[in-house]
Amino acid sequence: MGTLLGLGAVLTYHDHRCRAAQESPHIYTREEVKAHSSLETRIWVTLGSEVFDVTEFVHLHPGGPSKLMLAAGGPLEPFWALYAVHNQSHIREILAQYKIGELSPEDKAPSTLKTSDPYADDPIRHPALKVNSQRPFNAEPPPELLTENYITPNPIFFTRNHLPVPNLDPNTYRLHIVGPPRGQSLSLSLDDLYQFPKHEITVTLQCAGNRRSEMNQLKEVRGLEWRAGAISTARWAGARLCDVLSKAGHQPCETEAHVCFEGLDSDPTGTAYGASIPLARAMDPEAEVLLAYEMNGQPLPRDHGFPVRVVVPGVVGARHVKWLGKVSVEPEESYSHWQRRDYKGFSPSVDWDTVDFDSAPSIQELPVQSAITEPKDGEMVESGEVIVKGYAWSGGGRAVIRVDVSLDGGLTWQVAELDGEKQRPRKAWAWQLWQLRASVPPGIKELNIVCKAVDDSYNVQPDTVAPIWNLRGVLSNAWHRVHVRVAP
Amino acid sequence: MGTLLGLGAVLTYHDHRCRAAQESPHIYTREEVKAHSSLETRIWVTLGSEVFDVTEFVHLHPGGPSKLMLAAGGPLEPFWALYAVHNQSHIREILAQYKIGELSPEDKAPSTLKTSDPYADDPIRHPALKVNSQRPFNAEPPPELLTENYITPNPIFFTRNHLPVPNLDPNTYRLHIVGPPRGQSLSLSLDDLYQFPKHEITVTLQCAGNRRSEMNQLKEVRGLEWRAGAISTARWAGARLCDVLSKAGHQPCETEAHVCFEGLDSDPTGTAYGASIPLARAMDPEAEVLLAYEMNGQPLPRDHGFPVRVVVPGVVGARHVKWLGKVSVEPEESYSHWQRRDYKGFSPSVDWDTVDFDSAPSIQELPVQSAITEPKDGEMVESGEVIVKGYAWSGGGRAVIRVDVSLDGGLTWQVAELDGEKQRPRKAWAWQLWQLRASVPPGIKELNIVCKAVDDSYNVQPDTVAPIWNLRGVLSNAWHRVHVRVAP
Numbered sequence: 001m002g003t004l005l006g007l008g009a010v011l012t013y014h015d016h017r018c019r020a021a022q023e024s025p026h027i028y029t030r031e032e033v034k035a036h037s038s039l040e041t042r043i044w045v046t047l048g049s050e051v052f053d054v055t056e057f058v059h060l061h062p063g064g065p066s067k068l069m070l071a072a073g074g075p076l077e078p079f080w081a082l083y084a085v086h087n088q089s090h091i092r093e094i095l096a097q098y099k100i101g102e103l104s105p106e107d108k109a110p111s112t113l114k115t116s117d118p119y120a121d122d123p124i125r126h127p128a129l130k131v132n133s134q135r136p137f138n139a140e141p142p143p144e145l146l147t148e149n150y151i152t153p154n155p156i157f158f159t160r161n162h163l164p165v166p167n168l169d170p171n172t173y174r175l176h177i178v179g180p181p182r183g184q185s186l187s188l189s190l191d192d193l194y195q196f197p198k199h200e201i202t203v204t205l206q207c208a209g210n211r212r213s214e215m216n217q218l219k220e221v222r223g224l225e226w227r228a229g230a231i232s233t234a235r236w237a238g239a240r241l242c243d244v245l246s247k248a249g250h251q252p253c254e255t256e257a258h259v260c261f262e263g264l265d266s267d268p269t270g271t272a273y274g275a276s277i278p279l280a281r282a283m284d285p286e287a288e289v290l291l292a293y294e295m296n297g298q299p300l301p302r303d304h305g306f307p308v309r310v311v312v313p314g315v316v317g318a319r320h321v322k323w324l325g326k327v328s329v330e331p332e333e334s335y336s337h338w339q340r341r342d343y344k345g346f347s348p349s350v351d352w353d354t355v356d357f358d359s360a361p362s363i364q365e366l367p368v369q370s371a372i373t374e375p376k377d378g379e380m381v382e383s384g385e386v387i388v389k390g391y392a393w394s395g396g397g398r399a400v401i402r403v404d405v406s407l408d409g410g411l412t413w414q415v416a417e418l419d420g421e422k423q424r425p426r427k428a429w430a431w432q433l434w435q436l437r438a439s440v441p442p443g444i445k446e447l448n449i450v451c452k453a454v455d456d457s458y459n460v461q462p463d464t465v466a467p468i469w470n471l472r473g474v475l476s477n478a479w480h481r482v483h484v485r486v487a488p
Numbered sequence: 489m490g491t492l493l494g495l496g497a498v499l500t501y502h503d504h505r506c507r508a509a510q511e512s513p514h515i516y517t518r519e520e521v522k523a524h525s526s527l528e529t530r531i532w533v534t535l536g537s538e539v540f541d542v543t544e545f546v547h548l549h550p551g552g553p554s555k556l557m558l559a560a561g562g563p564l565e566p567f568w569a570l571y572a573v574h575n576q577s578h579i580r581e582i583l584a585q586y587k588i589g590e591l592s593p594e595d596k597a598p599s600t601l602k603t604s605d606p607y608a609d610d611p612i613r614h615p616a617l618k619v620n621s622q623r624p625f626n627a628e629p630p631p632e633l634l635t636e637n638y639i640t641p642n643p644i645f646f647t648r649n650h651l652p653v654p655n656l657d658p659n660t661y662r663l664h665i666v667g668p669p670r671g672q673s674l675s676l677s678l679d680d681l682y683q684f685p686k687h688e689i690t691v692t693l694q695c696a697g698n699r700r701s702e703m704n705q706l707k708e709v710r711g712l713e714w715r716a717g718a719i720s721t722a723r724w725a726g727a728r729l730c731d732v733l734s735k736a737g738h739q740p741c742e743t744e745a746h747v748c749f750e751g752l753d754s755d756p757t758g759t760a761y762g763a764s765i766p767l768a769r770a771m772d773p774e775a776e777v778l779l780a781y782e783m784n785g786q787p788l789p790r791d792h793g794f795p796v797r798v799v800v801p802g803v804v805g806a807r808h809v810k811w812l813g814k815v816s817v818e819p820e821e822s823y824s825h826w827q828r829r830d831y832k833g834f835s836p837s838v839d840w841d842t843v844d845f846d847s848a849p850s851i852q853e854l855p856v857q858s859a860i861t862e863p864k865d866g867e868m869v870e871s872g873e874v875i876v877k878g879y880a881w882s883g884g885g886r887a888v889i890r891v892d893v894s895l896d897g898g899l900t901w902q903v904a905e906l907d908g909e910k911q912r913p914r915k916a917w918a919w920q921l922w923q924l925r926a927s928v929p930p931g932i933k934e935l936n937i938v939c940k941a942v943d944d945s946y947n948v949q950p951d952t953v954a955p956i957w958n959l960r961g962v963l964s965n966a967w968h969r970v971h972v973r974v975a976p
Contacts, residue, residue: 348900396945457854457855458851
């Protein structure tokens with residue numbers, strides 16, 4: 001299907017060959033290019049120093065118009081890097097037909113930031129990311145890219161930073177492991193960490209605030225306006241936390257204890273990001289908690305914790321501490337703000353005047369979740385047949401066993417096809433992608449598409465948002481709903 | 489409060505002293521007594537060979553009229569055995585005032601059953617149990633008794649039998665443990681089993697069909713009409729399954745394997761009840777799977793698997809095989825009907841023409857659950873203040889962390905008080921009882937009381953029944969709803 005579309009599109013391009021090439025190139029600034037990012041203003045993109053007007057090509061794009069629109073008003077390179085299929089001479093040839101000019105010389109390199117800004121040293125990000133906050137940087141991939149790949153490419157993996165990104169030297173980096181009273185503290189270089197057995201697993205990370213925007217629509221909550229993209233999946237590799245803790249002399253113990261993590265990111269007062277998990281999980285080899293130094297076969301990107309982060313499979317993102325500096329075992333949970341005064345769930349009746357953060361446990365395992373990534377809310381779909389796509393995941397290693405999809409707001413349901421890596425029992429750390437091809441009954445003008453997932457404990461998502469609404473807008477896992485119109 | 493009511497009631501009894509005692513006793517049959525079980529027919533009960541008309545005492549009963557009504561038309565002994573407070577001379581003195589006669593001599597012992605009946609040898613059951621099926625015997629405690637005690641008394645523990653109850657001789661009983669290829673099979677007597685370390689834990693058991701009646705009301709399902717009482721809690725003691733399997737030479741293994749259980753109950757063709765659980769759970773000491781021989785400090789009652797049953801904490805009742813005869817480790821799940829062709833969940837769209845039992849995993853861990861036990865649906869409650877009581881539980885050792893209660897059908901919520909044994913992290917095998925004292929706004933004529941629980945993975949119950957409806961009526965865990973009228 002994709003190949004046929006591609007062929008059709010290529011044949012059509014020949015009609016457009018003669019327009020732009022003969023004209024002498026104009027000079028444009030990046031600002032001017034950026035202003036051309038919709039069908040109304042025409043759609044410009046850049047590749048290297050060349051500027052192209054691809055307005056007439058958008059609906060011919062083999063990957064669909066929405067994918068090309070992600071690059072509208074900016075450079076193509078980050079997207080071509082994601083989709084290697086573009087690196088072919090005939091694609092460049094097609095693009096050449098749409099050239100309208102060159103970037104002005106001073107605009108060929110991206111502008112530098114002011115150095116007084118604590119965020120000035122943050123890394124460059126992929127332009128496809130939908131930014132919810134620049135400082136600290138928080139961004140999610142758009143839905144149409146999110147489920148394009150089972151493994152999320154590093155550049156568009158959702159990013160949730162609480163503070164500026166530290167710039168750490170891998171040669172001088174040390175991870176401090178506090179030993180038990182009669183054990184030994186460790187100060188581990190990266191090379192030391194590489195000496196532990198390397199353990200590699202596919203794990204989905206999800207922010208507690210994923211889909212917060214739906215709660216906020218109902219009644220205001222405090223927090224970043226995440227849509228359904230604060231979730232991504234990578235192949236992580238590193239040392240198992242249990243191996244490192246054992247080396248320092250720690251053992252599983254019967255009484256309750258917690259492993260506290262401290263990041264090397266800190267605010268102007270020097271307070272670092274911190275979080276903790278129960279010792280029982282940390283010491284359980286089956287829980288596969290990692291001190292990860294690789295993400296999809298690469299060193300961790302800076303935004304994802306270079307050089308070392310914690311990965312706690314099945315557990316909320318907030319405990320996967322990045323830029324890890326220190327690990328200790330304590331009788332109590334971490335005293336960090338993010339452990340004790342945030343990332344907790346409350347009854348809808350609790351407001352900022354009545355909230356008692358000590359009354360709720362810190363979020364660890366997350367509940368069952370799913371969302372629709374295609375079609376998008378408000379979109380127009382073809383009549384005849386609709387393809388619905390999305391993701392589903394559950395916390396605690398519980399596998400998703402079924403996704404039900406409804407086209408009529410939840411009155412009737414169809415079972416979607418699941419797709420993804422085979423998950424091990426009790427260790428289903430990664431999501432399932434799913435899709436449903438469903439016929440659209442003739443005469444129907446709109447569809448209220450809904451999805452809901454079931455995990456292997458047969459937990460299900462709640463029907464509606466209001467009864468799980470909470471003042472921080474976390475744990476938003478009601479049925480996901482998308483409203484589309486059907487083309488006549 | 490209870491004491492004051494008791495005192496008031498005792499004082500009131502003196503007014504009733506003079507009526508019945510002087511009359512010469514009549515002789516009644518059990519059938520006649522049974523016919524007097526409502527206010528319309530008057531309320532008779534028996535104690536030993538004496539017959540009492542307690543109609544005028546019902547509303548004075550310190551434990552509430554509904555508790556006494558459970559015994560209406562039958563003997564008091566089973567209820568007095570549950571509530572030891574009755575075994576006092578002044579209580580017998582009060583009762584004596586209501587004596588109206590004696591049982592006929594041939595009715596003093598309960599009638600014997602015909603021996604051609606395969607169920608003829610089933611044990612005598614407690615009359616408080618609400619029977620859903622006599623053969624096989626399936627019954628649940630009434631809601632007002634269910635949450636009276638954190639530990640459910642053995643005689644009213646819900647009973648789910650699939651076949652007649654075997655009558656096993658503890659002296660000749662043997663449990664057969666099939667060894668691995670190079671291990672040794674074991675044939676264990678009860679004394680052999682007592683040699684393993686005795687492990688004791690509080691575990692809630694729930695039938696997959698608990699609350700099926702709510703699904704059936706919506707659209708017919710196949711199965712016993714359980715209300716909200718197919719759940720109970722006991723203190724179980726026995727050998728850990730992992731210790732017994734290890735003794736036979738079994739070890740945890742990386743590939744998927746299953747521990748299959750066979751009961752000594754069987755149908756006329758000799759087919760025994762069977763089920764299985766994953767080997768990983770069976771061999772995990774932290775999962776605390778038991779071969780239990782004690783229930784609340786007593787040998788197992790016959791209805792609950794005498795002399796040995798499996799207890800699989802956090803897992804659906806169907807895997808807790810009773811009258812255990814054989815344990816083996818297999819590469820596949822049990823081929824039992826009840827493992828492969830029952831106790832599975834499906835989409836609401838699946839019917840008996842389209843169901844594919846192989847497409848769904850067997851139910852193991854159960855989802856989060858809660859229900860209201862007081863007040864009862866249709867009841868009249870006092871104005872001013874209402875006390876709502878119930879239970880909440882979740883599978884897989886996940887603790888219930890909150891129960892929200894609504895009096896207005898789910899528009900607004902209040903947080904209930906939780907009560908119960910302190911649960912260990914990741915091993916919260918037992919339920920929480922809960923209650924809420926809520927004021928009833930003046931002028932309100934009815935209440936739509938709703939409860940919903942949250943577990944420590946922040947899973948919640950779904951809002952409504954229809955989207956989780958399934959053809960077998962299992963996993964019925966939508967919000968529990970009770971409609972009551974408010975006394976003017």
